[in-house]
Amino acid sequence: MTAANGELKKAGLKATLPRIKILEMLEKHSTPRHLSAEDIYKNLLVSGEDIGLATVYRVLTQFETAGLVVRHHFEGGHSVFELNEGEHHDHLVCLKCGKVEEFYDTTIEERQHAMAEKLGFELMDHSLYIYGNCKNFKNCEHFKKKLKAMA
Amino acid sequence: MTAANGELKKAGLKATLPRIKILEMLEKHSTPRHLSAEDIYKNLLVSGEDIGLATVYRVLTQFETAGLVVRHHFEGGHSVFELNEGEHHDHLVCLKCGKVEEFYDTTIEERQHAMAEKLGFELMDHSLYIYGNCKNFKNCEHFKKKLKAMA
DNA sequence: TTGATTGCAAAGAATTTGCACTGGG
């Protein structure tokens, strides 16, 4: 009776094997926390799980609807998903190695509300992605991992 | 000898008919300033221009590389392009009618630099999109236009 | 049992690419 089991029930989703495995995969991956559907699919294969890619997409969409995960559109076409731990934050993505850092800045949040207010909008959501190069990226573990993945 | 002609040359691009027409289309459309490849393609067709969709994509990508336009990824899959008028700004998008407002906030820009600095990144770029509902969207011209487009 | 959930393969949407043809300089 894994923890994922209970979380799924609480979210109103039947605790099926694919859903449990996918949720555990997201919980297990503390770094990087941000995985694409493809990442998850491949990781499951490696773990010996036989779950179709279509199912991964379906389940992630259900999780997103249920508020269990948050979907992001970083540069480069595909979506990435991260476990929703409750607190909102924005992202800083390294263009060289793909490393993702999270941050939260009260001032930025406030100013965004102020802008929406000023322009006559009711703010519903926002996405802020900062792109850059992490200093000394060549020695960064993410960069090494990326190189290895390309080989 | 249109203005677009000179701008293309200045950008190091041969002044061909498709490029001129696409650039003029972007310059003409002051509102909305943000057009998808499909939008541009359709508008050109209506104007009686016989330019392929693939060419529109190719040309827009060239324009982006040349710095003539900026590409954005708003929610909903497809990219939109806007003429690069020099000054950076962020966007507020209405989820109901698609209206896009631009804004610039010095404080937000500063805080972003501070965040990048703090996390050890060299800032290269950023994208900030605020999503909301424009007040009284039902009477908003964009909303009416959207309804008409659906009919 | 029985409706919800999956897997697979096929469909879609957005964008890119290969290649023979055309047009700008």
Next chain:
DNA sequence: CCCAGTGCAAATTCTTTGCAATCAA
């Protein structure tokens, strides 16, 4: 004239869907 640029159709990439088989409650 000659190569960059274009149109078209085919290919890619990421994601969604239809449907018969399977599973959780």
